[in-house]
Amino acid sequence: MTRLRAATARQANDESMKNDEARRVRFRHSGFVILPSFVIRASSFLLPAIFPTVLQAEDNVSILGSRPKWSVLEKYQETITRDEFAHLVQNVYCTRGLAPDLIEINEKAARILMNREAQKFFTLRFAENDASRKPVPRLWRPAECLPRARPEKPLSGLRIALDPGHLGGKWAKMEERWFQVGNSSPVTEGDLTLHVARLLAPRLRKLGARVFFIRNSNEPITAKRPDDFKERARKILIRNGVPQPRADVLDPNDPEKEQTIRWQSEILFYRYSEIRRRAALVNFKLHPDLVLCLHFNAEGWGDPNNPVLLDTNHLHLLVNGSYLQDELEFDDERFEMIRRLLSRAYDEELPLADVVAAAMAKEMQLPPYQYPTTLTTTKVGTSGYVYARNLLATRIYRCPVVYCEPYVMNSNDVFARIQAGDYEGKRNVNGVERKSIFREYADSVADGLAEYYSKTRKTLE
Numbered sequence: 001m002t003r004l005r006a007a008t009a010r011q012a013n014d015e016s017m018k019n020d021e022a023r024r025v026r027f028r029h030s031g032f033v034i035l036p037s038f039v040i041r042a043s044s045f046l047l048p049a050i051f052p053t054v055l056q057a058e059d060n061v062s063i064l065g066s067r068p069k070w071s072v073l074e075k076y077q078e079t080i081t082r083d084e085f086a087h088l089v090q091n092v093y094c095t096r097g098l099a100p101d102l103i104e105i106n107e108k109a110a111r112i113l114m115n116r117e118a119q120k121f122f123t124l125r126f127a128e129n130d131a132s133r134k135p136v137p138r139l140w141r142p143a144e145c146l147p148r149a150r151p152e153k154p155l156s157g158l159r160i161a162l163d164p165g166h167l168g169g170k171w172a173k174m175e176e177r178w179f180q181v182g183n184s185s186p187v188t189e190g191d192l193t194l195h196v197a198r199l200l201a202p203r204l205r206k207l208g209a210r211v212f213f214i215r216n217s218n219e220p221i222t223a224k225r226p227d228d229f230k231e232r233a234r235k236i237l238i239r240n241g242v243p244q245p246r247a248d249v250l251d252p253n254d255p256e257k258e259q260t261i262r263w264q265s266e267i268l269f270y271r272y273s274e275i276r277r278r279a280a281l282v283n284f285k286l287h288p289d290l291v292l293c294l295h296f297n298a299e300g301w302g303d304p305n306n307p308v309l310l311d312t313n314h315l316h317l318l319v320n321g322s323y324l325q326d327e328l329e330f331d332d333e334r335f336e337m338i339r340r341l342l343s344r345a346y347d348e349e350l351p352l353a354d355v356v357a358a359a360m361a362k363e364m365q366l367p368p369y370q371y372p373t374t375l376t377t378t379k380v381g382t383s384g385y386v387y388a389r390n391l392l393a394t395r396i397y398r399c400p401v402v403y404c405e406p407y408v409m410n411s412n413d414v415f416a417r418i419q420a421g422d423y424e425g426k427r428n429v430n431g432v433e434r435k436s437i438f439r440e441y442a443d444s445v446a447d448g449l450a451e452y453y454s455k456t457r458k459t460l461e
């Protein structure tokens with residue numbers, strides 16, 4: 001989940017953020033209007049494009065993104081039919097509409113904008129029909145392409161990377177993934193997700209999987225630190241109408257903290273730099289068949305030292321899709337979307353997310369989360385729990401990604417269960433006999449994966 005930071009960060013499309021829409025409205029009422037798309041508007045100048053030359057127009061690249069290599073898409077020529085391409089554009093990836101010149105779907109090919117200033121386009125040729133479709137090049141394997149498995153090892157040979165969300169530990173306050181009720185133990189999402197990952201790994205290995213940790217400590221993967229981003233943060237603020245940004249945040253409740261160099265450089269560190277580093281590990285080293293992003297959700301808790309606890313509790317899962325029009329304007333995001341579409345990650349991650357969601361819902365007894373607005377997400381699949389959304393992690397990990405968001409950490413019930421800690425068997429917590437919240441999470445994800453792969457891959461008799 002994402003909290004206060006997401007008002008700016010939604011921008012950002014990047015981390016999951018339940019309450020950002022609601023918060024945006026609240027900010028508007030308080031006259032705080034420039035921030036929601038703050039960094040989005042800021043990012044185009046991250047490249048040194050002061051004097052664009054006539055010969056080469058600069059790419060419009062998102063925060064810490066890299067210039068798209070459109071030639072990579074050549075290998076996808078004639079690997080998709082027009083109908084399938086149009087379906088994925090309209091119903092999965094561009095459900096929020098798109099500017100008419102971005103993707104033009106013609107009879108035999110799609111014309112995709114590479115660079116508006118230079119008016120350069122990529123031509124993607126369609127396969128004439130399913131029979132003449134060329135195979136889709138990809139490094140990950142869908143369930144139906146895995147070798148036969150023994151019934152008791154439905155995940156045998158499957159490469160799964162676990163991505164415990166956030167950092168935890170000493171970074172939890174900076175990440176705004178920290179709250180404390182009185183003298184109880186602080187609740188830090190990054191530590192909770194890592195604990196779940198460590199319980200989940202042996203369960204998946206027992207089912208036959210090869211399991212990798214994208215993070216297995218509460219230290220970042222990126223070698224950068226907030227101070228490395230000070231100059232960039234200052235430029236972002238100036239570009240967004242804060243001519244003389246303050247260096248530091250006064251206190252956690254500083255209403256203008258998002259306009260400080262400190263706050264912006266921290267988010268560049270722990271979100272953008274960190275997630276892009278994790279993606280490099282996934283894409284160039286681990287080559288998994290699947291990434292599981294593990295999170296705990298929350299509702300706005302206000303003052304972290306005196307948080308609001310409530311009775312709301314829910315579950316949802318995310319897959320990549322539902323790009324905002326602003327996001328599609330970035331050349332790198334548009335490129336990454338098309339590459340993802342062509343890899344058909346969606347064909348694997350959606351049915352998988354549906355089965356995992358059903359297993360989690362059954363075990364956790366949680367209702368589906370309903371986003372307060374439909375601005376950023378599109379409900380997909382059949383379980384009622386899965387949404388498409390363009391998060392940085394779901395976009396740039398180049399394989400199927402299932403992003404789990406169970407439990408409202410600042411609900412009375414979940415808070416009590418987190419305080420009870422991890423334990424074996426069942427215990428009475430908050431008046432109910434049940435497993436530890438960590439084991440309930442890990443068991444249900446493992447059950448969902450076992451069910452999906454059991455029914456989808458061929459088995460050895």
Ligand SMILES: [Zn+2]
Binds near residue numbers: 001
């Ligand atoms: Zn989270």
